[in-house]
Amino acid sequence: xxxADPQTAEYVVPDGWVRVCALNDLEVERGRAAxxxxxxxxxxxxxxxxxxxxxxxxxxxRANVISRGIVGTRQDAPTVASPMYKQVFDLxxxxxxxxxxxxxxxxxxxxxxxxxxxxxxxxxxxA
Numbered sequence: 001x002x003x004a005d006p007q008t009a010e011y012v013v014p015d016g017w018v019r020v021c022a023l024n025d026l027e028v029e030r031g032r033a034a035x036x037x038x039x040x041x042x043x044x045x046x047x048x049x050x051x052x053x054x055x056x057x058x059x060x061x062r063a064n065v066i067s068r069g070i071v072g073t074r075q076d077a078p079t080v081a082s083p084m085y086k087q088v089f090d091l092x093x094x095x096x097x098x099x100x101x102x103x104x105x106x107x108x109x110x111x112x113x114x115x116x117x118x119x120x121x122x123x124x125x126x127a
Contacts, residue, residue, distance in 0.1 A: 013118075013120065014115075014120070016122060016123070016124070017113070017120040017122055018120065018121050018123040019118050019120055020034045020036070020041075020053075020119045020120070020121050021034065021118075021119050022117055023045070023051070023117050023118070023119055024117065025119075026043060026044075026045035026051065026119065027045065028045050028047050029044070029045070029047060029071040030045075030071075031043065031044050031067035031068060031069060032044075033056050033064070036121065036123055040055070040064045041054065041055060041056055041110065041121065042066040042067035042069075042080070043067070043119065044071055044078075044080060044091055046071070046078055049114075050078075051114060051119055052078065052091040052092065052112060053109065053110040053112045054080070054089065054094055054107040054108065054109050055094070055108040055109075057107075058087075059105035059106070059107070060084065060085050060087050060100075060102055060105060061082065061084035061085055063084060065082065065083050066080060066082060066089070066107065068083045069081050069082050069083050069089075071091075072088075074088065074090070074097050077090045077091075077092060078090070078091040078092065079091060079097065085100055085102075086100060087100050087105075089106070089107050091109075093106070093109060094106040094109040110122055110123065
């Protein structure tokens with residue numbers, strides 16, 4: 001797991017963003033977990049070059065496992081299937097597309113950008 005520490009990075013991060021890792025730290029269609037404050041996020045680099053950040057916490061199994069999920073698509077939506085009970089989530093919105101008969105739940109989604117090879121996540125620190 002990557003632990004983001006903006007104090008040690010030489011890269012100057014724009015206000016409101018946190019540098020999580022280098023783009024080349026991510027593998028295409030393989031999740032990576034990162035810890036921001038006390039929150040685990042899951043990062044996914046797609047074959048299009050787009051990076052998505054969602055909560056690593058699976059609301060159905062209540063375990064931090066989403067980064068180990070299987071990346072796929074549903075029509076034009078990039079998705080991740082939970083490795084526990086196989087619910088499928090849209091990586092763009094966090095919405096569960098296949099609840100497997102359970103109540104609807106979703107993943108939190110954070111905006112992500114890549115700047116000069118650095119993966120940045122929009123992060124609001126709670127007051």
